[in-house]
Amino acid sequence: MSLYYEAAAILANPDNIGGSLKSRIYKKKDLKSTPAQIFALVAESSKWSVVLKPVIEKCGLLAEEKKLTPILALLLSHDLLLAKNGVAAPANHVLKLAITRHKARLSAEFTKARIQHGHAALDAFREAVNNGELDKEDGAVQKISRHPRWVRVNTIKSTLDQQLSTTFKGFRETDNLKDVLLAAKRSKIYYKDPNIPNLLALPSRIDLSRSPAYTSGQIIFQDKASCFPAYLLDPVPGDGDVIDATAAPGNKTTHLAAIVSSQLRTGQKQKVIAFERDKGRTVTLQKMVKLASANSVVQVKGSSDFLATTPGSGEFANVGAILLDPSCSGTGIVGRDDAIKMHLPEVQGGTKSSQKLDKSKKRKRGDEAGNTSEATATLNLHLDDSTPEETPIEGKLSERLAALSKFQLHILNHAMRFANARKITYSTCSIHFEENEGVVFQALASSAAKQGGWRVLAREEQVDGLKNWHRRGIWEDEKVSCDLDEGSKREVLNACIRCDKDTEEGTMGFFVAAFVRDAENVPAQLPEATVDDVEEWNGFSDDGGGEKTEDIDGAAVQQPEKQKKKKRKASGQ
Ligand SMILES: C[S@@+](CC[C@H](N)C(=O)[O-])C[C@H]1O[C@@H](n2cnc3c(N)ncnc32)[C@H](O)[C@@H]1O
Numbered sequence: 001m002s003l004y005y006e007a008a009a010i011l012a013n014p015d016n017i018g019g020s021l022k023s024r025i026y027k028k029k030d031l032k033s034t035p036a037q038i039f040a041l042v043a044e045s046s047k048w049s050v051v052l053k054p055v056i057e058k059c060g061l062l063a064e065e066k067k068l069t070p071i072l073a074l075l076l077s078h079d080l081l082l083a084k085n086g087v088a089a090p091a092n093h094v095l096k097l098a099i100t101r102h103k104a105r106l107s108a109e110f111t112k113a114r115i116q117h118g119h120a121a122l123d124a125f126r127e128a129v130n131n132g133e134l135d136k137e138d139g140a141v142q143k144i145s146r147h148p149r150w151v152r153v154n155t156i157k158s159t160l161d162q163q164l165s166t167t168f169k170g171f172r173e174t175d176n177l178k179d180v181l182l183a184a185k186r187s188k189i190y191y192k193d194p195n196i197p198n199l200l201a202l203p204s205r206i207d208l209s210r211s212p213a214y215t216s217g218q219i220i221f222q223d224k225a226s227c228f229p230a231y232l233l234d235p236v237p238g239d240g241d242v243i244d245a246t247a248a249p250g251n252k253t254t255h256l257a258a259i260v261s262s263q264l265r266t267g268q269k270q271k272v273i274a275f276e277r278d279k280g281r282t283v284t285l286q287k288m289v290k291l292a293s294a295n296s297v298v299q300v301k302g303s304s305d306f307l308a309t310t311p312g313s314g315e316f317a318n319v320g321a322i323l324l325d326p327s328c329s330g331t332g333i334v335g336r337d338d339a340i341k342m343h344l345p346e347v348q349g350g351t352k353s354s355q356k357l358d359k360s361k362k363r364k365r366g367d368e369a370g371n372t373s374e375a376t377a378t379l380n381l382h383l384d385d386s387t388p389e390e391t392p393i394e395g396k397l398s399e400r401l402a403a404l405s406k407f408q409l410h411i412l413n414h415a416m417r418f419a420n421a422r423k424i425t426y427s428t429c430s431i432h433f434e435e436n437e438g439v440v441f442q443a444l445a446s447s448a449a450k451q452g453g454w455r456v457l458a459r460e461e462q463v464d465g466l467k468n469w470h471r472r473g474i475w476e477d478e479k480v481s482c483d484l485d486e487g488s489k490r491e492v493l494n495a496c497i498r499c500d501k502d503t504e505e506g507t508m509g510f511f512v513a514a515f516v517r518d519a520e521n522v523p524a525q526l527p528e529a530t531v532d533d534v535e536e537w538n539g540f541s542d543d544g545g546g547e548k549t550e551d552i553d554g555a556a557v558q559q560p561e562k563q564k565k566k567k568r569k570a571s572g573q
Contacts, residue, residue, distance in 0.1 A: 003033040003088050004095055007041050008071045011342070011379060021381045022209075037088075042342075043207075045078040046381060049343040050134050051117070052077050053377075055109040056345035063347050065098045070344040070377070073099075081110050132186035132205060147334050148180050148191075148201035148506045150224050151208065155258045156293050158218035160198050167213040168200070177201055177506055195465040196227045198258075201506060217291035222251045225332075225499035225510030226389060229427040230255035232497070232514050233323050234463050237268050239423065240320035245306040245415060247274035248281030250288035251389060252325055257294035272298045273319070275306040307410070311417040321423040322415045326408050328428035328435050329400055330390040332509025334501045342379040390429050401434040408439045413448040416515070420522065424454075427512035433476040436511035437496055440473075441480050443515070444492065453521025456495040457514035471498040471505075473513070 010024055017024055021042060025035045045052070056062065056073050068076070076099040079087045089096040099106075117134065119125035128134060153160045164171075171188040174180060180191045183203045193199040201224070202208075213219045230252050235242045242260065244253045253274045260270050274289070276282045282302035289298045309316065408428070415424050426443070428435050440456065443449055459467055473496025475489070482489055499510040 002093065002095060003037060003041065004072055004075050006031055006033050007038045007075055008069060010038065011042060011071050011381075012069075041075060041079070042381070044082070045075050046342040046379075047129055047132075048078055048082060049074055049341070051110070051113050051129065052081075053343040053345045055081075055106060055113055058109045059102055059105045061099075061102055061106070062345060064102075067094060067098050070346065071342075071379075073345055074342070077106055081106060130186060131188070132184040132203070146181065146502045146504075146506060147204055147508075148177070149204050149206050149208070150193075150222055150227075150506070151200045151202060152196075152220045152222045152227060152255065153198040153200070154218055154220050154254065154292050155198055156254075156261050156297075157216070158213070160192075160200075163200075163213060163219060167208070167211055167219065171202075178504060181504065181506060193224060195469055196224060196231055197465070199224060199227055217293060220251065220254060220292065222255070223508045223510075224505075225507040226251055226429070227255060228466060228469075228497060228499070228510065228512045229323050229325055229425040230259055231463060232457075232466050232512055233321055233423055233425045235260055235270070235321050235423075237263055237265070237270055238320075239270070240318040240420065241270060241316075242272045242321045242323065243306075243316070243319050243415075243418070244272060244274040245322055245324045245411065246276070246326045247300075248276040248278060248285040249389065250274070250285040250292075252323055253285065253298055254288060254292040254294050256323060257289070257292065257297040261294075261297055270297070273301060273316075274298055275301045275304050275309075277303065277305045279303045307414055309414075311414065312419050316418055317420060319418050320420055322418060322421050323425050323427075324412060324415050325389075325425075325427045326411050327404070328390060328408065328430040329397075329404055329432060330429055331431045332429040332499070332501055332511075333390060334508045342381060344377040344379065346377055401432055404430075405434045405439055405442075408435055409442050409446070412439060412443045413446050416443070416446075416448040416452050416454050422517055422519070422522070423457075424515045425512055426515065427510065429508060429510050431501070431509040431511075433474060433479055436498070436513075437473045437475065437493065438480045440492065440496060440513050441482050441484075445483070449515070451523060453517040453523065454515045455517065456492050457516045458491060459494045461516075462495075462497075462514070466497060469497055471500060472496060473498060473511075 010021075010028060013024065017027075022039060025031075025038050025042075028035075031038070052074055056077055061073050061077070062068060062070065065073070072095065076087055076095060080099050080103060087096050087099060114122065114125045117125065117128065119128060153163050168188075168190055171190050174189055174191050177191045180189055180201050180203055183189050186205050186207065187203055188206075189203065191201040193201060199222075208214050208219070208221075211219075214221070233242070233256070235256060237260075242256055244256055247253045253272060256272045260272060264270060272294075274285060276285050279302075282300070286300055286302065289295055289300060408426075412424070412426050415421065415426075426439065430436060432438075444454070444456065448454070459472070473493035475493055484492065496511065496513045499505065499507040501507065501509040
């Protein structure tokens with residue numbers, strides 16, 4: 001099969017295989033062309049499709065060449081008009097013959113299009129297309145993007161200045177995030193985040209996934225909000241070791257590692273112990289730690305349940321700080337704005353590009369893709385996969401929230417029992433009070449917090465970048481009981497940090513709060529898990545609650561509550 005047939009078959013996706021374009025290409029066995037070749041052809045043709053679609057339609061290519069489907073016509077026209085080496089097929093190949101027959105008309109229409117777009121030379125036209133400037137003209141569909149591409153410079157491997165003078169050389173700095181949100185989606189502009197050090201915002205569709213900085217782990221794609229927990233935890237060498245209790249895919253682990261590494265002096269030792277219960281996600285975590293060159297600081301405890309640890313054990317005697325970012329409803333997660341559109345040509349005055357694609361060798365026109373929008377004849381292509389920080393959990397919302405918040409409180413209480421811990425951050429990518437402030441208030445009222453001397457880290461005590469962040473906790477009546485007076489309640493809410501999705505701040509929906517205890521409040525003896533605390537959480541049940549137990553809390557879920565209580569007593573938790 002030629003490059004073009006292979007690329008067209010992947011795009012048509014007749015078997016409706018999920019995942020990004022890249023993963024579909026790289027997972028496909030028995031390809032004759034290299035995945036890189038196919039990916040480049042599709043990505044480039046998509047970028048140009050806004051220009052090529054009308055060019056192809058004006059030439060009547062599809063009406064005359066029955067062998068060409070809209071996708072084939074687009075891919076071939078792209079290579080004929082724009083690829084350095086032209087169409088990659090032998091001179092007598094049926095596809096090459098079909099497209100070269102129309103070379104003169106296609107070239108003439110293409111030149112007209114270039115001039116209409118106001119470019120005297122092909123290089124300038126190329127630059128405009130690469131910057132996504134034509135998408136903006138395309139029916140004025142360009143809305144303000146709400147989600148920039150957030151890029152954290154991994155300071156273990158690079159510095160912000162190094163990145164600005166290499167990866168982002170030629171990019172223009174703006175001091176207004178709005179300029180990035182309004183910019184053409186691939187234009188070269190960046191904004192240095194004022195809250196989180198070493199964080200940049202770029203236009204949402206900037207393609208950095210093949211840049212050396214990304215592939216070598218010098219930069220990491222991480223939403224701004226997701227950078228809050230490690231920064232708020234603010235681990236310093238005097239804190240001792242840091243636990244990341246629920247770590248995969250490892251964005252916050254590698255961020256913690258970067259902060260820890262930046263402060264360590266020769267001879268000092270401080271490690272980040274990263275727990276991840278899920279086997280598959282452990283592999284991702286290990287890869288991410290390795291790519292970020294964080295191995296010397298991070299110890300991965302893969303396929304390990306944080307809840308199964310014994311907080312008083314000698315192994316954790318040096319743990320002074322814990323980052324807890326447990327499973328949640330994922331309701332703050334936002335879809336990325338980085339899908340690229342492939343505009344497909346239509347047969348002029350004839351069939352729409354929505355007939356069936358014949359799976360046999362004889363190609364008919366067609367519904368070349370399950371994800372073709374008929375009205376606009378476009379394919380939406382998500383170029384890249386990245387492992388999501390959270391897998392949204394399905395089921396009835398109120399039941400999910402009840403089960404999740406019990407689990408979250410339980411795991412937070414567990415963290416509070418670590419003998420020498422002095423700082424904890426608790427975060428979720430949920431927008432719901434129940435999983436956020438609700439858990440914080442219940443945790444403060446728990447015996448683990450009371451006996452352990454835990455309190456919230458007040459806003460004035462927070463690191464500068466977050467002290468200045470204006471979105472704070474919210475209160476929802478009748479969701480949890482609170483015996484605090486109004487002033488104390490306000491203080492707790494003011495200590496809670498929120499990010500809202502779909503705002504001009506460009507973040508996902510997120511929540512984080514920090515708990516601290518002062519040295520004099522650390523009890524000499526470990527507080528035991530009391531019946532009250534244990535009864536807060538009964539595990540997730542398969543019956544009726546609708547929770548997918550394996551998604552949330554694996555093995556512990558199936559234990560009868562009595563058994564669990566006994567087990568915890570025995571392990572001193
Ligand atoms: C929200 S994700 C963490 C995202 C991660 N902090 C990041 O920023 O890349 C929660 C993770 O916790 C894991 N997890 C849930 N319960 C756990 C437990 N009891 N012990 C260890 N890991 C757990 C889940 O498998 C999931 O990978």
